[in-house]
Amino acid sequence: MPPLEIVATDDAFRDWVDVVNAADVWGIPSFEDARHLRGLHPGRLDGVVRSDGQPVGAAFVRPPAGNGADACGVAGLWVRPEHRRRGVAAAMHVALSEHARRLGLQKLEIEAHESERDARGYLERRGYEEVGRQLELALDLDSTPMLEVKPPDGITIVTRAERPDLLRGMYQVACEAIPGIPGEAADEVGSFEDWLATDMDRPIHTHDLTFLAMQGAEVVGYAVLQRGRGGVAFHSLTGVRRGWRGRGIASALKRAQVAGAKRAGFRRLVTENIVENAPIRHLNASMRYRPLASMILFRGPLLGAAR
Known part of the structure; x- marks a missing residue:
């Protein structure tokens, strides 16, 4: 598995955004907004994994905001659908865990959409447990x-x-x-x-x-x-x-x-x-907002080796 490439340029971060847009239910609202958020957290690490030169995985980890004593970081993992079940997520997770340890963190919180069975199963198999759930609802403005x-x-x-x-x-x-x-x-x-x-x-x-x-x-x-x-x-x-x-x-x-x-x-x-x-x-x-699937927040351990 190719190593996690640390994002250091706008071009690399555009590749990161492209992967998230391909893998996430809602995607990234804008490159400019993602870049803005990336700069708000000292210690944040963003990375991509490439296959044959093309970005197929994207990940990030950062410390929690504020001054809380809870040593739990915030992370995200995305893999293009056609490249899943090949160890990409696990390899990125290990790299994020190594960075989290250097930051003094002990656990990670990672979100997964209720509709994303692969993502939920991946986290549960690695000891992650649901700690929160946000119900998503939508309002059709054309008919309102x-x-x-x-x-x-x-x-x-x-x-x-x-x-x-x-x-x-x-x-x-x-x-x-x-x-x-x-x-x-x-x-x-x-x-x-x-x-x-x-x-x-x-x-x-x-x-x-x-x-x-x-x-x-x-x-x-x-x-x-x-x-x-x-x-x-x-x-x-x-x-x-x-x-x-x-x-x-x-x-x-x-x-x-x-x-x-x-x-x-x-x-x-x-x-x-x-x-x-x-x-x-x-x-x-x-x-009259209608319910959609939920966004689930998981919390679990850092990884020491790909599993």
Whole structure:
């Protein structure tokens, strides 16, 4: 098996993106966004495996975000369908494990889509266990009428494009909303600069599709859409400050997202809901989002040799 080639140039990283696009259910929204995320985590390693000069496997590993004490890294493994069951994934996994040990990590978290039987079986055979599950749901925008956005009394909805000066207020929402999401992973909100780079200033987060709920001059909630491929947009965070929950603000933000996505020409909206997050699941069900397969988070040991 050829060794894992460490990605060091944009051309090599384009090959990495091409493999993920061929192997992953949703693929990479954009090369620019993937490159942006790659630069956010010191210690991250990306690699490709080639066969006859062509990239057939892609992988990454990084430390967890924030300052958590859990020595569990975040990793990903992808192999083009026609090259699976040839030891490519195992060889990449061993290389990732070696890098993870050098970072002081003891375990890895790897996602696999419920529909990807080969990926789930591969992880389970190597001692990986399910530790979380996110339900994927979709809304067909072609058959959804343009929604009227009706915020609660005293609440106005604006976009980041209209109010670029409100980032600090949005950060306060994030600091309350993200840690309170049931079952959320260990990655932390981090500093304002961390949050801005990770959650706000990604190339797929455009200002006209970032919606803020305002009560006077105060930001009490916000919601972000991610631009995907093939007419698909993805919901990112919909968060509301604790003292303002239960008043219909999240519903108004969601309706603004649907209307904004339709105006922008998207044909489908996709969201992920953590199983334990009953309020957002109820909201999406009420808006006729239909369930898809789930994304499963596995946690397991580092590998010492290809198995």
